Amino acid sequence: MMVKEVAALAGISVRTLHHYDEIGLLHPSGTTEAGYRVYSEEDLERLQQILFFRELDFPLKQIREIISRPDFDRREAMELHHKLLQEKRVRLERMIDTLEKTMKHDKGEIRMTNQEKFAGFDFSSNPYEQEARERWGDKTVDESNDRFNKLSKKEQGQMGEEMNAIYRRLAAMCHQSPVSDEAQRAIGEWYQFLNRMGKYSPEAFKGLGQMYVDDERFTRNIDQFGEGLAAFMRDAMAEYADRHQN
Incomplete structure (x- = not known):
């Protein structure tokens, strides 16, 4: 066609x-x-x-990443789409019901509580994206986050300080080549740090680096330490992974 x-x-x-x-x-x-x-x-x-x-409501970058994966299964994806669209239909029906009640409320036919006025609204997250992340995305990242959340407040603070220190060291060398020995030593520290929280193979480490650029949430948070840090880390992580493949 x-x-x-x-x-x-x-x-x-x-x-x-x-x-x-x-x-x-x-x-x-x-x-x-x-x-x-x-x-x-x-x-x-x-x-x-x-x-x-x-x-x-998936962003185009994430769609490309998902459907380009070697393990992407079209039939499995359709089953997930079916499940998520049914959930979306239920949510939309609740919002339609809220809208119809609001119209009646404005006409004085009924009286709504404040809670009823916002039934069906939830913009805090994308529940459909979360399910897809668990199947195709950053499941290892989620597992690491869960492990981090189980630490004590003191332990979390220490880990956070260590993480920020690594980010700052990497940001200070953004002007260098990501394949330089210094950059590779620093990104190696990041690899070791992550593997204290989860289990990252070199290939998973490389994929995580790509996510730093593809996912705007990661890019925004990482680039707070220095403009272009996310892209620098992606390239350094890819080089590190290629050097350490079994």
């Missing part, structure tokens, strides 16, 4: 498809002699997966 046909079929714009192509999320399988994009049945299946994730 041509790009205009796919856009009309999926209810999205041609510009959106071009953007997906540019960021490596969905490349059309072929092109015509004139250079026009041509999408295969497999491309359409991938697009459907992308749009399911988008409906559940």
Whole structure:
């Protein structure tokens, strides 16, 4: 199918498809002699997966990471989408009910409590993303966080100070090459620190570094120690992992 046909079929714009192509999320399988994009049945299946994730409010970077994983299972993903969309439907029905009651409240037909006025609202987190993180994302990070939370307040403070010290050392050498001996020694300290809290293989360590850039939450927190630190750590962690693969 041509790009205009796919856009009309999926209810999205041609510009959106071009953007997906540019960021490596969905490349059309072929092109015509004139250079026009041509999408295969497999491309359409991938697009459907992308749009399911988008409906559940996943950022494009995370969608690309998930569906590009070697262990990504399309059928398993569809089962998860089904479960999460049903949960979203329940939440939307609660919000619709709240809206209808609010309309009646404004007309003086009923009186709502303050609690009833906000039934169904919850913007504190994305529950759908959390489930996907457990399957495809940073499960090791979550396990490390759980272990950290079980420490005493004093132990948490000591670990926090040590962690911040490592961040500061790395931030001070951001101007250097991430493959330099000094950078590799410092990032090695970070690897040892993390493995006191969880179990990180070199490959998992490399994946975590990529997450520092792909996930805006990580980037924002890490770059507080120095602009560009997240990207520097990603590159240093990738080099360290490659050097220490079994």
